[in-house]
Amino acid sequence: MANPTPHHSDKSPEGDDVYGGLNMLNGMLHDLDERGLVLSLSAFSEDVLGTLIGAFMVPSDASKQLLEGFNAPLGTFSARAKAAYAFGLLTKNQFEDLERLRKIRNEFAHTWRPISLTDPKIAALVKAMNHSRLGTKFPETLREKVQSSMSTLLIEVRAVAHQIEEKKTRVPITGTHLIAGFSGDFDAQMADAREQMHDICQDRDASDGEKRSFHQAVLVRFAERLHFIEVAAPPSRRREVAALKKELAGRVAG
Incomplete structure (x- = not known):
């Protein structure tokens, strides 16, 4: 297969397998049709981006409310991808590939008619995706390209979130209060x-x-x-x- 699958046993501070969800997802993707593949990758990407941003932000109710709940400002795939990129948590290539996946997701999600990765508009988005940096086999089909590119990207994003959690390199608090001084010598x-x-x-x-x-x-x-x-x-x-x-x-x- 062209898509790499992580097999790590690292544990996050909460005791969850860092890559367990991604291993499960990759195990499921082979049995899904193209619509299921795209929607599953998109839903998982949204979750991983939420984990990444949540790890980076100051732990507080305000941070949770940005990510969770009805009408949360950072509750959507699009908002999370843009925020993660704006925070410097994604590279430009990663952000652009997530945007391509999001657009492909919209094509599949907003129609009941038969649709395929080979449709010209969708195929162009897939072909524009960056190739997996971990894979050694060229993806022969559009499906393999989507799966290999996004699997690698999700490994990278989850790894960054884990590093932030482990090293506690969350956003520094730069807010401050003014302090009155004294004049004269x-x-x-x-x-x-x-x-x-x-x-x-x-x-x-x-x-x-x-x-x-x-x-x-x-x-x-x-x-x-x-x-x-x-x-x-x-x-x-x-x-x-x-x-x-x-x-x-x-x-x-x-």
Whole structure:
């Protein structure tokens, strides 16, 4: 056969066989007609893309809602392929082949009439697919081309998802919060910091309930502001910042 079939026993963190579903799919494809072949490959591709994107995104309910449920923004084959490519999880060739498969799927899925891979529009899409990078036998038929090309692509995509899961190389969180600094030279910044810290402590101690919690949170964040003074401070004067940070820690605890 022209299509490679993985036979790995690697386990994902959840204990599932990484390539088990793909092995099962490849075992089924031989018994399916062309419509069944195309629809099964497409459905499996959609699932694998969901696994890939899910592994890459920050684990959260928001991420799940993008992928799962009624009208999920990334719930379709098309949306998942585009998102995976935009996230840098697919190569250009992989994305283009998935798009070709999706278009072939639409041709088969949207008609009740007899249809074949040899139909000119579909045949052109199949011929444009990239050949399997793992196969050593030239696919003699359009069916073999679809099966070998897509089987290899799905192995590659599942492998990337597994690597992300294993190495925890999911998308880094690049969102940030603004932190107010202090103006002036070192002496002016230190004087301003001492005065502000004193005022915040007074406001906290004079408050209760939610207002006290607010001022306490402002005081806790004050350490981040002092960090900027410390980084820019002359080496000979960094002890002054360290002393102020120690005083702040005591006031936070108090």
